[in-house]
Amino acid sequence: MNTQFKKGVLELCVLTLLRKKDSYGYDLAEKIASTIEIAEGTLYPLLRKLKLDGLCETYLSERSAGPPRKYYRLTEKGIEMQKAQKKEWKAFSDSVNTLMEEYDDE
Amino acid sequence: MNDFLMQMEKSLKHMSPEEKQEILADYAEHFEIGEEAGKTQEQIAAELGEPKELAKMYAAIGAVQKAHKTKGVKDTLGMIGAIISYKIGGGLVMAALYFTAVCMMLIFFSTAVGLAAGGVGAASLAAVEFVKGYTLYGALAVFTGVVLAAGGILGFIGSIKLWKLTVGNLSYVAQRIMNRKRVAANESYNTQR
Numbered sequence: 616m617n618t619q620f621k622k623g624v625l626e627l628c629v630l631t632l633l634r635k636k637d638s639y640g641y642d643l644a645e646k647i648a649s650t651i652e653i654a655e656g657t658l659y660p661l662l663r664k665l666k667l668d669g670l671c672e673t674y675l676s677e678r679s680a681g682p683p684r685k686y687y688r689l690t691e692k693g694i695e696m697q698k699a700q701k702k703e704w705k706a707f708s709d710s711v712n713t714l715m716e717e718y719d720d721e
Numbered sequence: 722m723n724d725f726l727m728q729m730e731k732s733l734k735h736m737s738p739e740e741k742q743e744i745l746a747d748y749a750e751h752f753e754i755g756e757e758a759g760k761t762q763e764q765i766a767a768e769l770g771e772p773k774e775l776a777k778m779y780a781a782i783g784a785v786q787k788a789h790k791t792k793g794v795k796d797t798l799g800m801i802g803a804i805i806s807y808k809i810g811g812g813l814v815m816a817a818l819y820f821t822a823v824c825m826m827l828i829f830f831s832t833a834v835g836l837a838a839g840g841v842g843a844a845s846l847a848a849v850e851f852v853k854g855y856t857l858y859g860a861l862a863v864f865t866g867v868v869l870a871a872g873g874i875l876g877f878i879g880s881i882k883l884w885k886l887t888v889g890n891l892s893y894v895a896q897r898i899m900n901r902k903r904v905a906a907n908e909s910y911n912t913q914r
Contacts, residue, residue, distance in 0.1 A: 639750070639754075640747055640750065640751055641750065641751050641754040641755065644751070644768075648768065654768075654769065654770025654771075654774075655751075655768045655769050655770065656748070656768075656769035656770040656771075656772075656775045657770060657775065657778065659744070659747045659748065659751075659775070660775060660778040660779050660782055662747075663744070663779065663782060664782050664786075667782070667786050681753075681757075682750075682753070684750065684754075685746075685747065685750060
């Protein structure tokens, strides 16, 4: 897929998944990679940046078997950011669709 | 520790031990879960991408974050340094922008100080004449001096504000470049496949 499309959208994807429910890195990576082709490793720097920006926080979740997992949870600020980015994305994709409907004859 | 993690550790050399450990733990967890799900280490590493590219992203995030927070000269130079030394691209452009900003600030600053000093000097000299009795010209001269001094002081405050604005925006520029680079890392991975 075109690089320009992916730009910025990865962050919206992560924020949207986390707004639905708390999750851990591997799960987020799998979910996103199943729809958008990305190097899964780039998700972790992004998560770190979101945490530094105060959009999400982390906690360890104990499991009956195996070591605890690092979970990510959106903060209030993160929820607001998701809303704002979603609005931007919708407005953007709507205008592209409108233009395509009007001018693309194929 | 597998090849991916070892390369990652090597590439993260400029990070603090705590940060390094945290980052490595994230990827170690990723491998653990992937292996539980039945994937091989090679498969997981291929899906993750290049450790070197990922390390550059971490370095830049840390440096930009710091410059963003403090807006200080030292941290901004550190940010530019990290961006240049990690060959992320755009570092030289930013260095040039920064140099230009510093020069402009120095010009603004000295102009403002000159204006303020000149204004104060002119006003006090004129005040002496005014007291001696040159009423209209004296009053005008005092007025001009005060206006000059006020302009200089305003310019001084303005140049401090402008300084914060230019340095602050530089870290925004850096963030934009990094977003682009994140995409580039994805792209190089996609073409490799």
